[in-house]
Amino acid sequence: MVQATVETTKAMSIGRRCRELMLQELRQQVEQSSTLLITTFVNVKALQLEDLRRKLQLAKAQYVVVKRSLAQLALAAIDLPAATDGCVDTMAFILTSGDPSAVSKVAMDFSKAVPAFRVNAGVMERRYLPFEVVKALADLPPKPVLLAKVCGGMKAPIGRLVGVLSGSIQRLTLVLQAIRDKKGTSASSS
Numbered sequence: 001m002v003q004a005t006v007e008t009t010k011a012m013s014i015g016r017r018c019r020e021l022m023l024q025e026l027r028q029q030v031e032q033s034s035t036l037l038i039t040t041f042v043n044v045k046a047l048q049l050e051d052l053r054r055k056l057q058l059a060k061a062q063y064v065v066v067k068r069s070l071a072q073l074a075l076a077a078i079d080l081p082a083a084t085d086g087c088v089d090t091m092a093f094i095l096t097s098g099d100p101s102a103v104s105k106v107a108m109d110f111s112k113a114v115p116a117f118r119v120n121a122g123v124m125e126r127r128y129l130p131f132e133v134v135k136a137l138a139d140l141p142p143k144p145v146l147l148a149k150v151c152g153g154m155k156a157p158i159g160r161l162v163g164v165l166s167g168s169i170q171r172l173t174l175v176l177q178a179i180r181d182k183k184g185t186s187a188s189s190s
Contacts, residue, residue, distance in 0.1 A: 019070070026066060026074045030093070035100040036123040037107050037134060038071070040089040044116045052117070055106045060098035066091060078126065088120070100124055104138035 030036060041049070053063045066074075071087045096103045104122070111117050122129035122137075129137070140146065 033095040037094040059102045061096035061103045101140040108138040
């Protein structure tokens with residue numbers, strides 16, 4: 001009886017230590033990622049999840065299946081208790097430090113193709129994002145396109161200024177040319 005209790009205690013301490021290590025690793029992954037999506041999947045086939053993992057890998061993201069209790073502890077550890085509301089059912093995190101728009105788009109496209117997969121919420125730069133914001137993020141164009149639009153927007157006013165100034169310089173040149181011609185004509189007539 002005493003031996004069984006000692007063995008049970010050892011097994012419990014090993015299990016507890018294992019959970020602590022898993023929590024520590026998960027917390028580290030969450031802290032190192034700039035964007036995290038909280039997803040649930042019920043009755044999603046393993047092949048479908050492998051397909052999602054491949055697509056996320058191309059977007060420089062990682063798909064990590066986690067226990068709900070560990071997910072809640074990891075999110076609470078980074079001061080995001082509101083994000084734990086998305087921790088339901090069989091769940092996973094999508095973690096990335098890359099383009100959040102591209103990763104959100106992959107996840108939202110997958111959820112349309114596989115209805116049993118859902119994106120519940122997200123966290124970006126330590127801020128909680130409800131589902132609606134994650135969906136809007138997925139609708140944004142990729143980061144390079146946004147940067148190109150910003151640069152184009154900055155370039156347009158400068159181009160118009162150059163056009164206005166060159167028009168003024170041309171008119172000034174024409175006026176000076178007319179004055180010179182007039183003086184040249186009046187000097188030759190005298």
